[in-house]
Amino acid sequence: MTDKTSKMAICMSLDGPGAVVTKERPLEPLKAGEYRIRMRAAALNFPDLLMTYGKYQFKPEVPFVLGMEGAGVIEESRDTDSDFSLGDPVLVKGKTGAFAEYMTVTRAQLAAMPNTLTFEEAAAYAVTYSTAHVSLVDKAKLRPGETVLILGAGGGVGQASVEVAKAKGAIVIAAASSEAKLALAKRSGADFLINYQEVDFAAEVQRITENAGADVILDPVGGQYFEKSFDCIAWAGRILIVGFAGGEFGVLKTNLPSEKGCSVIGVRAGEFGRRDPVAGRESFDKLIKLTEENDLKPLIGKRWELHQIKEALATMEQRDVVGKQVVTIDEPIKYG
Numbered sequence: 001m002t003d004k005t006s007k008m009a010i011c012m013s014l015d016g017p018g019a020v021v022t023k024e025r026p027l028e029p030l031k032a033g034e035y036r037i038r039m040r041a042a043a044l045n046f047p048d049l050l051m052t053y054g055k056y057q058f059k060p061e062v063p064f065v066l067g068m069e070g071a072g073v074i075e076e077s078r079d080t081d082s083d084f085s086l087g088d089p090v091l092v093k094g095k096t097g098a099f100a101e102y103m104t105v106t107r108a109q110l111a112a113m114p115n116t117l118t119f120e121e122a123a124a125y126a127v128t129y130s131t132a133h134v135s136l137v138d139k140a141k142l143r144p145g146e147t148v149l150i151l152g153a154g155g156g157v158g159q160a161s162v163e164v165a166k167a168k169g170a171i172v173i174a175a176a177s178s179e180a181k182l183a184l185a186k187r188s189g190a191d192f193l194i195n196y197q198e199v200d201f202a203a204e205v206q207r208i209t210e211n212a213g214a215d216v217i218l219d220p221v222g223g224q225y226f227e228k229s230f231d232c233i234a235w236a237g238r239i240l241i242v243g244f245a246g247g248e249f250g251v252l253k254t255n256l257p258s259e260k261g262c263s264v265i266g267v268r269a270g271e272f273g274r275r276d277p278v279a280g281r282e283s284f285d286k287l288i289k290l291t292e293e294n295d296l297k298p299l300i301g302k303r304w305e306l307h308q309i310k311e312a313l314a315t316m317e318q319r320d321v322v323g324k325q326v327v328t329i330d331e332p333i334k335y336g
Contacts, residue, residue, distance in 0.1 A: 008065045009099035009309040009327075014054035017313035020066065022306060027102055030078040035105050037090065041123035042070030042098040043298075044325040045156065046220075046245050049316050051096075057268070058095050066309065067098025068270075070329075071113055071122035079107055089113040093126045095270070099309055101329055108277070111284060114291050124298040124324035125291075127270075128160040131242060133287040134269040135218055136164055138279070140238045144169030146215040149205055149232065152245055153190065154181020156324045157220045159299055162188040164287075167294040170216075173208060175201045180322050184299055202231035209234075218242060219250075226250025230260060237262045245319075299323040 004027045013019040030036055045068050050056035052066070070092045074084055084090065084107075091111040097103050113122045136142045148165045152158040153174035165172045166189035174185035175194040182193045194204045205214055213234035219226050222244030229239050229250075239262060241250075257264055273280020290296065301323030304312045312325050 004102070006100050006102040007306055008101075009067065009306060010063045010065055011052050012063050014052065014062060016052050017049070017310050017317060019052060020310045020313060022309065028104070030076055030104065033079050033106055034077075035074055035079060035082075035084070035107070035110065036076035037070075037072040037092055037103045037105060037110075038075045039070050039072040039092070039098065039101060039103055039329045040119040041072075041329060042067045042100075042327045043124035043127070043156075044312055044316055044327070045069065045127050046243060046316065049313050052313065060096050065097045065100055067100070067103075068095060069093055069123060069126045070098035070103065071117075071119045071125075072103070072329075075102070082107065084110065084112075089119070089122070091122055091126045093130075093270075098123075099306065099327060101306075111288070114288055116292050116295055117297065120300060120303070120326045120328060121297050124156065124300060124326050128156040128298060128324065129164065129287055129291065129296065130273075130284060131157050131220075131267065131269040132161040132164040132218075133290070134272050134283055135240045135242055135265075135267045136161060136168065136170075136216065137286070138272065138283050139265050139267055140216045140218075140240055142168050142170055142216055145171070147171045147173065147209055147212075147234070149173045149175060149201075149214040149217045149229075150185070150190070151175050151196075151201075151217070151219045151225050151229075152221040153185040153188075154178065154322050155220065155245060156298065157242060158218075159184055159188050159323055160296075161218050161220075162190050163294075163296045164290070165216075165218075166190075167290050167296060173205055173214065177319075178322075184301070184323050187299065196225070201225075202228050205232035213237060216240065221245050222250050223248040224250070226252075230256040230262075233260050233262045235261050239264045241266045300326050302326070303328055
């Protein structure tokens with residue numbers, strides 16, 4: 001053990017946000033190849049909520065520290081062949097562990113922080129923008145001038161997808177469930193807005209595209225919205241299944257892709273990089289360049305402190321979220 005401790009947001013059982021507590025625990029000494037990151041901020045993602053119920057594809061054993069992404073500063077390192085220095089600001093990616101004052105990671109979990117982002121913006125960047133980039137660029141092979149429909153455009157993945165699609169030269173139709181969420185999509189560059197709580201989004205897409213349909217549909221919502229996507233996909237289009245924030249997966253009737261000549265593509269951006277580290281690194285490097293050249297930024301809808309993580313997760317569960325939620329992590333107790 002070291003003489004340092006770290007406050008952490010820990011899921012104690014698979015009973016939802018109510019099972020999350022903030023505790024202080026001793027830090028273990030670093031092993032060879034590891035880094036200790038002083039976290040400055042971390043961001044919530046829908047999988048964080050799902051993991052508190054054991055409903056996400058990745059099911060960590062309880063108790064576990066929540067948090068898939070964040071940003072901070074390298075405080076210690078036991079990597080003898082490192083391209084980072086102590087004090088460097090970095091992005092941190094992982095399946096768990098980011099909602100803590102200190103996080104222990106390997107080199108594969110680190111990336112240099114884009115110089116255009118603050119720590120809070122950087123904390124909210126890696127998961128959603130990687131998902132958007134892998135989906136639209138690596139999987140859908142999006143081309144300039146194509147029309148993209150982004151469902152759930154006011155959430156984290158949706159907002160990032162609007163920005164990435166615009167940066168790649170696409171025409172973007174943003175669909176969301178409220179005017180506040182659509183306003184966020186508009187700020188991110190969307191060309192057309194659809195409130196799918198008020199109108200038939202598929203009919204609106206057909207009207208906007210003069211019945212040509214959307215070349216690419218990115219769906220992080222699932223359920224009925226996925227199923228209705230086939231009513232407005234273009235011939236030979238691509239439907240990207242990114243998530244099910246609506247609570248249910250959509251049902252795929254296999255005759256529909258055949259009738260539309262379209263592709264249905266499942267996306268797990270994190271697994272994309274883990275299965276093929278070279279392709280994952282190349283994709284992320286291209287994303288960083290795109291970000292700096294186009295000043296891409298996650299829009300933060302709500303800020304919390306570490307001890308408020310339970311309330312933050314409950315807000316996400318109630319769908320009362322516009323943009324990304326970020327936890328700002330206080331300066332730790334000083335030792336020695």
